[in-house]
Amino acid sequence: MSENTVKCVKCGVALVLTKTVFQYMGRSFTHDVPTCPKCGAALIDRELAKGKMAEVERQLEDK
Ligand SMILES: [Zn+2]
Numbered sequence: 001m002s003e004n005t006v007k008c009v010k011c012g013v014a015l016v017l018t019k020t021v022f023q024y025m026g027r028s029f030t031h032d033v034p035t036c037p038k039c040g041a042a043l044i045d046r047e048l049a050k051g052k053m054a055e056v057e058r059q060l061e062d063k
Helices: 046-062
Strands: 016-024 027-035
Touching: 016 046, 027 046
Parallel strands: none
Antiparallel strands: 016 027
16 A cells, blocks of 8 residues: 555545546546545545646637
């Protein structure tokens, strides 16, 4: 197990990468997000969310 393993604050269980679908501006995209196997809480990185949104906005502008 790597040192960067993130644990659920609530359960103390190591989060597992789970494919999660995001929806933004009518587009959907999937990303592996660390999710607690016990309570299902997903840890969505603020930078990741920003990056994905910017990606979608770029795609829309290209059209
Ligand atoms: Zn949990």
